[in-house]
Amino acid sequence: MxxxxxxxxxxxxxxxxxxxxxxxxxxxxxxxxxxxxxxxxxxxxxxxxxxxxxxxxxxxxxxxxxxxxxxxxxxxxxxxxxxxxxxxxxxxxxxxxxxxxxxxAKSEQRSLRDEAWRRFLLAARESTGTVASSVAAEWLSRLEQGCGAGLPALRELYKADPEEALSSLRVVVRVLDFLFAGAGRPIRLPVLAARISGDAHALDAGHPAGRMLLAVLRERADMEDGVASTGGGDAASELGAGDSREEEDGSGTLKLRELYRRFGILDDDLSSIVHWYVPVPDEPAMPRVWTLRQVEAAERIPRCSSLYVVENPAVFSTIVDAAGPVVMDGDPPALICTSGPASAAAIRWMQRALEYSGDGCKLYYSGDFDIKGLSMARTLAGLFPERFAPWRFDSESYLTAIRSLPGPAFDGGELSRLANMVVEWDRSLCAVMREVGRKVHQEALVEDLVRDFCETGGFA
Known part of the structure; x- marks a missing residue:
């Protein structure tokens, strides 16, 4: 015993x-x-x-x-x-x-989690004090009901760090008060973030407060547009950030920018640039570099017969080097360099040029025969479906180049992506590239690209 x-x-x-x-x-x-x-x-x-x-x-x-x-x-x-x-x-x-x-038991665990979540939301409500805008007040109420925009981001952060979740929630409420109950003057995103939180990066899209703010703004935009909202969504899915094409170029950035601007938030319009060249009679061939700010501020974009888009700066410069005096009548072609995945400035320049030049103006794209080049082409084809055309960017051009100038081999991950990728303008291209197993860089085709542009441009 x-x-x-x-x-x-x-x-x-x-x-x-x-x-x-x-x-x-x-x-x-x-x-x-x-x-x-x-x-x-x-x-x-x-x-x-x-x-x-x-x-x-x-x-x-x-x-x-x-x-x-x-x-x-x-x-x-x-x-x-x-x-x-x-x-x-x-x-x-x-x-x-x-x-x-x-x-x-699991039921007890759920009950405790629910009670802790209720206490968290109560603390959030108390810590925010008097809410000035109806938008912020409605958002808090919907979070308490379990259906507010940005709820997944808030729950995810709450599980990892309740204090940080509370701090981020307060930041978003203050931002909403500033936007919807303040003076209404446009303000740059980092300036707004620093004014509200002391951290200029607090509202970046990759930060919790930034993700929640984007979700709220998207919900507000949908409400104003009469679009049904599922509620509780996160910014990534609502803004289409999951699209692989948008992940590698500036089209997703433009969407975010348009959303911010709609509610008086200005973004960085200086870092995004585009290189472009439009031949002018009696002037030397000299390309220009514009920021997104300049693209949008310009009263007009030069009227063009066609837009030729290349991915690589060396190819762009080689074509400009070969351009002689203009002898043709009518609108000249434009040459644009995206310098890799297209920036917001490059995409906006294309949009404005196509709008100003009329329906007869086509966009011809040439890029590297690799994953990024294909993704960039798919994005442009999606943005400009009636205007897009491949420029020596098909199976025939690939096989011609690979015979004389084969590039590096695709790795296993790239081959897997090719197996699941189809491009609209040449449905056999990805399968051919996967079968051959090697890349072709745009520089290998530069002589043909020079000849195409110069013939179209009517250079002497």
Missing amino acids: RTDEQRGDGPRRAAQYFGRPAFRRMLAAVWRKYASLGRIGGKAVVPDLSPDECEAIGEFFGWNLRPGDTAEIPLTLFETELRDSAFAIGILDLHQVLEGRPLL
């Missing part, structure tokens, strides 16, 4: 005994089974036992186990053996001793 001293010493001895690594998997299975059932019942299953596990489990239960066996442990038996042992404790007591917290 156990003495009072032995019973009092049970938890310490149980911690030493069951704290061994050989019991780790068995106890984890026991905790899971209890949590799923919400009671002491069922069996905890431990497959493919190691020699140490066989010895430890077999010693406690008096079983003869062999390495590789599966142990099935009835929780009622484990509870009985524990209480009748020298430890004199049960399963719930053992969890408290080893883990330092109660063992809860």
Whole structure:
């Protein structure tokens, strides 16, 4: 019979005994089974036992186990053996001793999480004080109802860092008050972020407050446009950021920019640039570099017969080098360099040029025969479906170049992407590239590109 001293010493001895690594998997299975059932019942299953596990489990239960066996442990038996042992404790007591917290059923865990979430939202409501704008007030109310825009981002942050979640929530409320109950003057995004939070990057799209703000603004835009909103969405899906084509070029940036501007938030319009060249009679061939600000501020973009778009600066410069005096009448062609994935400035320049030049103006794109080049072409084809045309960017051009100037080999990941990619203008191109297995850089085609542009441009 156990003495009072032995019973009092049970938890310490149980911690030493069951704290061994050989019991780790068995106890984890026991905790899971209890949590799923919400009671002491069922069996905890431990497959493919190691020699140490066989010895430890077999010693406690008096079983003869062999390495590789599966142990099935009835929780009622484990509870009985524990209480009748020298430890004199049960399963719930053992969890408290080893883990330092109660063992809860899943329903209890959910209840505690729900209660903690309610307390968090209450603290958020109290900490924001008087909300000046109806937009911010409505958003807080919808979060409390479990359907507010940006809710996934807030919940994700709350799980990782409740204090940071509360801080980010307060930032968004203050921003909404500024935008919808303030003076209404346009303001640059980093300036707004610094004014509200002291951190100029707090509203960047990759930061929690920035993600929540984007979701709220998208919801407001949809409401104003009469578009049904599912509520609770995150900025990534609502703004189309999941589209692989937009991830590698400036079209997604333009969408974000248009959304910000709609609500009086100005973005960076200086870092985004475009290189362009339009031949002018009696003037030397000199390309220009414009920022997004200049593209939008220009009263007009030169009227063009066609737009030729290249991906690489060396190709762009080589074509400009070959351009002589203009001898043709009528609108000249334009040459544009995206310098890799197209920036917002490049896409906006194309949009304005096509609008000003009329329906007869086509956009011809030439890029590297690789994943990024294909993605860029798909984006332009999607943005300008009636105007886009490949410029020596098809299966025939690829196979011609690969015979004389093969480029680097595709790696395994690139080949997998090619297997799942189809381009609209040449549905066999990706399959051909995957079969050959090598890239072709645009520079390998530069002589043909020079000849095409010069003939179209009517150079002497």
